[in-house]
Amino acid sequence: MPTRHVSRRLAREQRKLSRMQKGSANWRKQKLRVARIHEKMKNQRKDFHHKAANGLVERYDCVCVEDLDMRGMSRSLKLGKSTMDNGFGMFHALLSYKLEDRGKRLVTVGRLFPSSQLCHECGYRFSGTKDLSVREWTCPSCGRTHDRDVNAARNIRDEGMRLALSA
Ligand SMILES: [Zn+2]
Known part of the structure; x- marks a missing residue:
């Protein structure tokens, strides 16, 4: 960057x-x-x-990413044009190209998949994480405490693997 x-x-x-x-x-x-x-x-x-x-x-042989709606995201977070310029879309395309070139895969998880809301431990869906300022949360069902990003990344990986194997 x-x-x-x-x-x-x-x-x-x-x-x-x-x-x-x-x-x-x-x-x-x-x-x-x-x-x-x-x-x-x-x-x-x-x-x-x-x-x-x-x-x-x-x-890695397979990389799973979330299909982020960058336009909507920059609107809701009130981010400026510079953040858009950071080129998340460009990186996505570059990574996809490089992986395919090596016979590897990029799996994109749909933007409707609630990666940040699902507890990776027990699968409970907690809507309290819709608030983007919540960086850490405790699952009301199993009591496990999560780092927002790590938990979401694990969910994206699992969902991506599920998609990759069912395709
Ligand atoms: Zn849980």
């Missing part, structure tokens, strides 16, 4: 640009500077995606 350092620099240079007189020599120079930082961020992101995908392809 683009480093925080570069993101901050971009914000700073963009602020400077906005204060300059449009069309002036300085404005043009600053515009170029902003474009270069954008390019650098894009390359860092691409590099990160390739490395992350390669790491997964090396280690």
Whole structure:
């Protein structure tokens, strides 16, 4: 991912640009500077995606992911365009391509699968996790305490394996 350092620099240079007189020599120079930082961020992101995908392809024969509705997600979380730009869709495509290239598989679990709501231990469905700020929760049925993301990841893996084996 683009480093925080570069993101901050971009914000700073963009602020400077906005204060300059449009069309002036300085404005043009600053515009170029902003474009270069954008390019650098894009390359860092691409590099990160390739490395992350390669790491997964090396280690696993099958990778299960959740089909996230990024547009809806960015709306509900009030995330800016920059988060969308992080290219979750691009990573998905890249990973799929790299896996297939090696005769491996990417399994996408549908967005209706309640990965965060199901207790991985007992299967109880707890709607209290619909609130995205809940990072840790205790299952009302079996009493097991879950990290939101780890529990969801386990459910996605199991559902993905189920789909892969039934296909
Ligand atoms: Zn449970």
